[in-house]
Amino acid sequence: MLKFYYNTAPNPMKVALFLEESGLPYEPVPIDNRKGDQHKPDYLAINPNGKVPAIVDGEVTVFDSNAILLYLAEKTGKFLPENTPVARGQLLSWLMFVATGVGPYSGQAVHFRHHAVEKLRYAINRYAYEAERHFAILDARLGKQRYMLGDAYTIVDMAVWGWARLTPFVLGEDDAAKLSNLKRLVDEISARPAAARAIALKDRHVFKAEMDDEARRHMFPQNARLAG
Numbered sequence: 001m002l003k004f005y006y007n008t009a010p011n012p013m014k015v016a017l018f019l020e021e022s023g024l025p026y027e028p029v030p031i032d033n034r035k036g037d038q039h040k041p042d043y044l045a046i047n048p049n050g051k052v053p054a055i056v057d058g059e060v061t062v063f064d065s066n067a068i069l070l071y072l073a074e075k076t077g078k079f080l081p082e083n084t085p086v087a088r089g090q091l092l093s094w095l096m097f098v099a100t101g102v103g104p105y106s107g108q109a110v111h112f113r114h115h116a117v118e119k120l121r122y123a124i125n126r127y128a129y130e131a132e133r134h135f136a137i138l139d140a141r142l143g144k145q146r147y148m149l150g151d152a153y154t155i156v157d158m159a160v161w162g163w164a165r166l167t168p169f170v171l172g173e174d175d176a177a178k179l180s181n182l183k184r185l186v187d188e189i190s191a192r193p194a195a196a197r198a199i200a201l202k203d204r205h206v207f208k209a210e211m212d213d214e215a216r217r218h219m220f221p222q223n224a225r226l227a228g
C-alpha cells in the first residue's frame with residue numbers, strides 16, 4: 001500500500017487532501033519534525049531534503065508536495081484540467097507558482113514573524129510583503145473564476161488550500177481578511193468531506209505540540225552556528 005510520510009504542516013496537508021479526495025488506499029506514516037524524525041537516515045533515504053511530505057508507492061518514491069500532487073493526479077487521472085497544451089501550460093505554471101512562491105515566502109514569513117530568535121523588522125516586512133503579494137495574485141484570479149484553472153476543481157486548488165487556510169497565521173488576521181476570493185475557495189474546500197478527513201489525520205498520531213528547545217534544535221539547526 002502507498003505510504004504517506006506526513007505531519008499536519010501545510011505541505012503534507014495538500015497531499016492528504018488529494019489522497020482523501022481520490023480514495024486511493026494509503027498508510028499514513030508520522031514524521032514528527034519537532035522530535036527530529038525528518039533527519040533520521042531511513043527517512044533521508046526517502047527524502048534527501050529532510051522535509052515532509054514524501055510518498056513511497058511500490059518502487060516509486062516521490063518527495064516535494066507539488067511533485068507528489070502531479071504524480072498522483074497523473075497516476076489516477078483525477079483532478080487534472082482538460083488534456084490540451086493550453087490547459088497543461090496553466091497547470092504547470094500555477095503549480096510551480098505555488099511551489100516556488102506561495103510556499104517558500106509563506107514559510108519564511110511565518111519563521112520571521114513567529115519563530116526567529118531576533119525580531120528583525122526588515123526580514124518580517126520583506127517576507128510578509130512577498131507572501132501577501134503572492135496571495136493577492138491568487139485572490140485576483142479567484143475573483144474572475146471559481147477555481148484556479150477555471151470551472152473544475154484540480155490539484156492546483158489543493159496546493160493553494162494547503163497554505164491559504166493558514167493566511168491569518170502567515171499574514172495576520174487583518175491582511176488575511178482582505179483576501180475574500182481566496183477565503184471563498186478555502187471555505188469551499190474545507191467544507192468538503194475529504195478535507196475534513198485530511199484534517200482529522202492529526203488525531204491518528206500524537207505529534208509533539210511544544211515548540212521548545214528540543215523542537216527548535218531539530219527544526220532550526222542553523223541556530224547552532226549562532227552559539228558562542
Ligand SMILES: N[C@@H](CCC(=O)N[C@@H](CS)C(=O)NCC(=O)O)C(=O)O
Pocket residue numbers: 009010011012033038050051052053063064065066099103218219220
Ligand atoms: N518544497 C517542499 C517543502 C517541504 C517543507 O518545507 N516541509 C516542512 C513542513 S510544511 C518541513 O518538513 N519542515 C521541517 C524542517 O524544516 O525541519 C514541499 O513542497 O514539499
